[in-house]
Amino acid sequence: MPSTAVKLVHVAVGVICDADQRILIARRADHLHQGGLWEFPGGKVEAGETVQEALVRELQEELAIAVAPEGCQPLTEIHHDYGDKAVRLDVWWVREFSGEPQGAEGQPLQWVAPHTLNDYSFPAANRAIIDAILSA
Ligand SMILES: Nc1nc2c([nH]c(=O)n2[C@H]2C[C@H](O)[C@@H](COP(=O)(O)OP(=O)(O)OP(=O)(O)O)O2)c(=O)[nH]1
Ligand SMILES: [Mg+2]
Numbered sequence: 001m002p003s004t005a006v007k008l009v010h011v012a013v014g015v016i017c018d019a020d021q022r023i024l025i026a027r028r029a030d031h032l033h034q035g036g037l038w039e040f041p042g043g044k045v046e047a048g049e050t051v052q053e054a055l056v057r058e059l060q061e062e063l064a065i066a067v068a069p070e071g072c073q074p075l076t077e078i079h080h081d082y083g084d085k086a087v088r089l090d091v092w093w094v095r096e097f098s099g100e101p102q103g104a105e106g107q108p109l110q111w112v113a114p115h116t117l118n119d120y121s122f123p124a125a126n127r128a129i130i131d132a133i134l135s136a
C-alpha cells in the first residue's frame with residue numbers, strides 16, 4: 001500500500017548539566033540515524049513509559065548514571081522531519097544524578113561550556129535545542 005507517512009519517533013532527551021554548568025554531549029555511532037553527529041543523550045520512549053521514565057532508563061543504559069525522575073525539568077519540545085524519519089524530541093534538564101557518566105555503549109563523551117555548543121556538529125533538530133539552552 002503506497003504511503004507518504006514517515007515514521008514518527010518520540011524521543012526523551014537529557015541536557016545534563018554539572019555543578020560547573022557544563023553540558024554533556026555524546027557522539028552518535030556512525031551506523032545510527034544521524035550517525036557521526038553529536039547529541040544530547042537519550043532515546044526512544046517505549047510503549048507504556050512516561051517520558052521521564054524513558055529518560056531515566058536511557059541515561060542508565062547509555063551513561064550508567066542514576067537520575068531520579070523528579071530531578072528532571074522540562075526544557076523544550078522540538079518537532080523535526082528528517083524526510084526518512086520524523087522526531088518529537090522531549091528535552092529535559094538533568095541537574096541531579098549520581099555516578100560519573102561513562103559511554104556505556106562505547107560512544108565518546110564530552111563536557112562542554114554552553115557557549116561552545118555551536119562548535120560541534122549536531123543533527124538539524126538540535127539547532128532549536130541549543131537556542132533554548134542559550135536563552136535559559
Ligand atoms: N538522543 C538524541 N536523539 C536525537 C537528538 N537529536 C536528534 O535529532 N535525535 C534523533 C536521532 C534519532 O532519530 C532519534 C533518537 O533515536 P536513538 O537512536 O537515540 O534511540 P535509542 O537510544 O532508543 O536507540 P535504539 O534503541 O534505537 O538503539 O532522535 C539528540 O540530541 N539526542
Ligand atoms: Mg539514544
